[in-house]
Amino acid sequence: MKTVTCTAPVNIAVIKYWGKRDEKLILPLNDSISFTLSQDEMCAKTTVSISPTFTEDKFWLNGKKESLENPRVQNCLKEIRRRASKRKFEGSDENVWSWHVHICSENNFPTAAGLASSAAGYACLVYALGQVYGVEGDLSSVARQGSGSACRSIHGGLVRWYKGEADDGSDSVARPIAPPDHFPNLRVIICVVNAGQKKTGSTVGMKQTVATSSLMQHRISVSVTSRIESMMKAIKEKDWPTFCDLTIADSNEMHAVCLDTFPPCVYMTDTSHAVASLLHKYNDLKTIESNINHKVCYTFDAGPNACIFAPEAVAEEVLALLLQAFPPPPAQATDDYVKGIPSQPATLSKELTSLAEDCVQSGKLQYLIHTKKLQVIPCQEDGHVPSLDSLGFLWS
Ligand code: DP6
Structure with a gap:
């Protein structure tokens, strides 16, 4: 044996x-x-x-x-x-x-x-x-x-x-x-959204999209083909801000073709959109501060959970922002709410505190997973x- x-x-x-x-x-x-x-x-x-x-x-x-x-x-x-x-x-x-x-x-x-x-x-x-x-x-x-x-x-x-x-x-x-260390010290934060409704599985969802979405024709023949090339260039040049923009754009396009599917495949929830919107505001602030290499990006698969890529230098700040904007329900301890790499969420600046306060939604996330890219061999x-x-x- x-x-x-x-x-x-x-x-x-x-x-x-x-x-x-x-x-x-x-x-x-x-x-x-x-x-x-x-x-x-x-x-x-x-x-x-x-x-x-x-x-x-x-x-x-x-x-x-x-x-x-x-x-x-x-x-x-x-x-x-x-x-x-x-x-x-x-x-x-x-x-x-x-x-x-x-x-x-x-x-x-x-x-x-x-x-x-x-x-x-x-x-x-x-x-x-x-x-x-x-x-x-x-x-x-x-x-x-x-x-x-x-x-x-x-x-x-x-x-x-x-x-x-x-x-x-x-x-x-x-x-x-x-x-793995091509973009060094990258952290990954996954926001697991409390989602009530049942989603359509990827296999069924993508089949329906191919059969019914005219926007999908455009994605396949035009946009995703050129985005792949732009992404390869951004990776080759280690251009993190462009990598972020392309990642966000492709996630949004995938969810756009999902909505263009008949019947529509709706994966993102209001909470997913609130996370995305908060991260756009965060990136706008980093751009104003001329810190574009500290931008973050998000991507959503066939579900409501956000997967965020953040440079290590700002990972604790982004975690603190998410904790303030999406606090756990009062009965849940923070330790239990943020799983994975132990973290010391940073103290937020005045600007970031007000960003978080503008969108506070308590109990909308189930938990956060704080992890990183793989550093060793995969399988x-x-x-x-x-x-x-x-x-x-x-x-x-
Ligand atoms: C949204 O690999 O689950 O995660 O091939 O039918 O098993 P099947 O689909 P699956 O699709 C995953 C799609 C996605 C995007 C991605 O991972 O590229």
Whole structure:
């Protein structure tokens, strides 16, 4: 029997993937670019075991036995086994590709919070399967078949997912385009919004957008293509203010095509818009102070939660601003409200205090996550071997 445990990070797109040219192979209509986040606060963890004595494949997600019928999981598994069988053909003496597998996956963050859990989850699953079946080479094109955005979590730093041109998807892969410290000391603040309504999932939402939105035609043929090039230039030149503007513009365009969808996909709430508006005012102040390198940017996925990128020099100030504008409900302690990297929120200037006072909304956020970009390799084998007890259900 062979067993491995791996972890994989979350990634946040700054140029969004929204819309497929092939639903089955999960091929996107446009290139996208993302940052891979640190695994300290959020990661997926998967343990896989293969054995010639296992009689069937089995799958547990967050401790619950799940069916392995899911076509996306099946596609990943089939592709890994196909690649593993090729290795045997090339002279490997093991026929491990034919062994059944038991898979245990878990996230260390709430799946329901809509925080890119499928990206980390599928990247982790594919990476762990690759390790246990001995598959080498690019795994992003396999992770892509689990969930499109998962292919970017295979790498660290800034990552570009190339849409590719080939019908079989062979050139639709993710590649690192800049190392983790390219924009050094960046902090990430995620505002988890208290959202009552249920959102339309990304897969369904983007399909409806492609089918019904005329604004989407413009995004694909004009705006996102040129924004990708501008973003590549901003990254190459380490032009942080332009990087911020492009990130914000692309998030807003994605949500504009969502609203142009019939029926509309509404992901951002009033609180999401209040966070965005506060950050625009913050950036205006930094521009007046001639501190444009201290600008911050926000981006929203298919949900109401804001993901904010802030230079470390102002991260505590931005946290203090958010705490003042969106205080926890009176019963909740600040420690419990700001999760992740311990912080000492700064004392706000008069100008910033009045910005916060203009938009105070108590209890509108569930909590904040304070984290950073990934500094080490992305998907990795976890040195900590889980106890047999915790793996007991693998064998049941
Ligand atoms: C809004 O990767 O979840 O997060 O490929 O259908 O599984 P499927 O969609 P998914 O889409 C994520 C879209 C997004 C933007 C992004 O991450 O680029």
